[in-house]
Amino acid sequence: MNNNASTHNSQLTTHDESYNIELEVFQGPFDLLLELILRQEVDLFDVPIAAITDNYLKYLQRMKELNLEVTSEFLVLAATLIELKSIALLPVEDEEKAEGSYEEETRESLIGHLIDYKTFQNAADDLYVRGEMQSKMYPRDVQLPEELSVSAPDVLEGVRLIDLISLAHELMQPKPSFKIDTTHIYEYKVSIEEKIAEVKDRLKDRSRRTFRDLCGSAGSKIEKILIFLAILELFKRGEIAVSQARTFGEINIKLVNSEQ
Amino acid sequence: MLKGIIESLLFVSDEPLSVAKLQQVTGQGQTEIEVALEEIKVELADGERGIVLQEVAGGFRFFTNPKYSAYVEKLVLSSEFRRLTQAALETLAVIAYRQPITRVEVSNIRGVSVDSVLANLVAKGLVKEVGKDDAPGHPTLYGTSDIFLESFGLKDLGELPSLEEFSPDEETARKIQRHLQS
């Protein structure tokens, strides 16, 4: 499975580079994801979600390099994609892949959301065409002929001078800059490599730990995902052994110690 | 005669005139007004005339034929077209089709925070507060304004194409499905 994924990966990477999509400011994470999906004109009915995830992350990286705004929403979607990717990397029994699984639900909801979003994007295009047409049509904003404007009701009827002054005063205040306290927002700086080291440390500390135990310390969804990926990686490298006594039971993890 | 009266009223008015208003000023019945308006509209609709009659925001108003906009702009101070950003258009589309709607609901559909875009649309008068939601905290509900209808040449919201017409085509939907399969 792992092999499969990486094969697709490399194919997609070469292909993608030839597209050379211009980096623009995307109207949000769905916009970016849609762009990636729809520009991938290659007919691969089994393009793994991993490929989309990789591309998406690559974009975020380039957006950051170009100092484009990467808001937290982009990162949340990235986390969701990574989550789907990591689930997809696990060997799954056929019957477990049945509908209604968590993975299935997440993916269905993401697909539904993208389709909804695309619908509104199309509606926005329609509005654009209408607005453009209307902006070419000029109404008549012309003073009334004098004989009429004399008898016309006072346009300022009911407006007091004090009202006008209040308005002027308010409008001429220096614009308050709505500063948002950003001290609680920080960049997530931990890499998978660091998590791998951390997991190893904790396993050295105590030779056997459960999966639940290892993930229990995670503060955020993305951290949990990183720990999970770290465990997968360690397992692949053969550095840890994983065992599970029964279905849905605790997953025990221990270091494969070469010295022992 | 009634046609002439209505023509002169539309000519001096600086806002769309509703059928009710035209009834009130002319003392004529609804049917007569509607027939006269239709006649004026048809006469002006040959595509070559300088003026067109359009129903916007619940009333009728004369506009210049869009075909001649280049000349009109040469004469009057060319209004730098208030081109809306893609973000503003998307937000406006969501509000137009889902109103009344809260800020958070718009954010959820667009996948990003819409605070500043929404504030800008309110400042431009295209979107307005229309009430409070019953949900906890009673968030403000937003809807589109008459200025919105006028700016996009719409008689009323019913003139907007149904949202179903904008569903992504089959190929797009298939692509989305396919690419998110693991």
Place this chain on the structure above:
Amino acid sequence: MLKGIIESLLFVSDEPLSVAKLQQVTGQGQTEIEVALEEIKVELADGERGIVLQEVAGGFRFFTNPKYSAYVEKLVLSSEFRRLTQAALETLAVIAYRQPITRVEVSNIRGVSVDSVLANLVAKGLVKEVGKDDAPGHPTLYGTSDIFLESFGLKDLGELPSLEEFSPDEETARKIQRHLQS
């Protein structure tokens, strides 16, 4: 086609248009313009139409047919006609205190485009062009009119209370405060 263009120009123009001006905007010769104007005039001259074309000092201009003046007056006198919008009031307030001021400067203060609002204030006679700025492109400078002074019972602009003296009352101050905190 030329007839249509001229119709649209006459429709939006605030003043009589001379043949020379029409030549300049359309790029057509004097004879072509004159022929087109004559055609428009004849078409509108059947006595029943709402709009008539007249040659007045300085050029040609559309007027409402005098036959229907009673109806036009009734419309103009109806109370809700010509009421100022909030956007118009704000624009007026800025111009009153910052005149002479360009359109772009007003936009900057209000944070939105003011094109149509400004045209409307000029049309209502509250604001007028008072000169050209020295800046590149020599944008038009706007100021308030005598009608504006009269409406507020002011002898001259010097009688406008100074803005500095004016500080918001407690409630307004509290509102702003609350705004900043939320």
